[in-house]
Amino acid sequence: MKNPFLGTGIAIVTPFTIEGNVDHKALTSIVEFNINNGIDYIVISGTTGESVTITKQEKQDIIATIIKANNERLPLVLGIGGNNTAEVLHEIQTTDLSKFAGILSVSPYYSKPTQEGIYQHFKAVSQSCPVAIILYNVPGRTASNMSPETTLRLAKDFENIVAVKEAGNNVAQYLNLLKDKPDGFGVISGDDDLALTVALAGGDGVISVIGQALPKTFSKMIALGLAGEAKQAYKLHFEFMEITSLIFSENNPAGIKAVLQALDLCNDTVRLPLVVASDDLKQKINKYLAQFNS
Template identity: 45%
Template sequence: MQVQNQLKGTGVAVITPFTKENAVDFTALGKVIDFLISNRVEYLVLLGTTGETPVLSTAEKTDILLYSYEKIAGRVPVVVGIGGNDTRHLLEDFTVLPLEKATAVLSAAPYYNKPSQEGIFQHYKLIAEASTKPIILYNVPGRTGRNMSAATTLRLANEVPNIIGIKEASGDMAQCMQILKERPEGFLVLSGDDALALPQIACGMEGVISVAANAFPSEFGNMVRACLMNNFSQARAINNELIPTYDLMFAENNPAGVKAFMYKMGLIENVLRLPNVPLSKPVFSAIEEWMSNNR
């Protein structure tokens, strides 16, 4: 099956659970993986920014991948997040991290440096040529400080064969529609905004890489599948139920919001690594109230 066809529907940017002592909690990670797969998500994204990768060591990333591959055991495709703002160092990650069982690599645009559009193009061109796995671009200007323009995305899609798609999280619907209108055949366009997934799929996106689906894989996955079948009345009904959770999840920072939900569900400890901290008491209390009224 073509890689792009394996990565339609709901992918989950999997959180990294930590113990109370702040070590990676592999027992909880296994529980989360089983929870997501049993609730029919289409694929998992490991080591994305939702997984708090900026505060994971290379050894921890390697251990997470090896453990997860074994736990997943081929039940769903796996995408691995490898991104950064030092292109040369990023090339080393592609050789150090175990990618043999990965279906593709999701690579966030360089953050903080604020490169020009030409710099973004050359960065992706170099890593795509060096990678043994297909590359999915990730445009998330709210985190990186620089938007990757539709023109740059389309240039990469047309000129670099190993780039097969994009997770588009600019929130700019006009930009999204331009990419969808002008993309080459087979180029995968995925939503990176849970709250915008429904209208973006209506515009032609093939799915979403979701944060919210960590906590609500069945509901969110059903919403996305309904969208892809053009059953928007069903999709709207599900999405309307989920809208309050989107607001609570992203009220302060990601992944503090989704981790709070998952803690209340008994899946993980409510632990993050600095500089991120758990949600403030008022927001956490609002999540508890929502859970008590809806679960």
């Protein structure tokens, strides 16, 4: 199975009202804004969507809202992952995935499995999943790095494992994946600051955080990168360097929610243990947006 997830995907936030409830109106607006400005696919219920503090019922309601707003215009990817393999399999088996092009499944966190443990976890996921699978390696959050050897072993052994979202912020690891990957297997950047570099090196694009706030210019940058237009693409990359650094300087998604609030797309409310961006960070974000040429 060839990787169908190309270009700019977004790791969509879960907007909340000031009272802390899911803001479905704002969520609909963010989906529409991104579809109208060139995004290629939407990833639901990832880290940026605050998946760990969303209830099962809220997750179902968020899915329903996005499916309705999207109206089959873009491919949708659903986050289903964790460090309890049996629970991950149960969620896959009990979720209606008919509206999804694939799932994004994070490498098991906290437990710190061996590479063989990671392989066996994803083998079980593959055998239970009726749709395409994007592996998700984010060692800064999981405390466990999925090695390129393990990723490529999975890619070669299981046809429905079509790509990896690599978010180790490690250029050498990206290049090892790109050098040795089988034909059709996708290497997707999970690092906004390295997304263009990965695209130019032969990657398949990005699942972005900042992209959902500035989708028109960001998706143009990635398209230029995929076309090998390095000079034009890097002009846009340089424009994004400051804001990309800012949104991750305190926590994600507080930073991106501060940007989305400044753009009047949603509130900046997050759920504990996260807290909203500091006033200092908000001032820097507002100053950046005032001069950004979209």
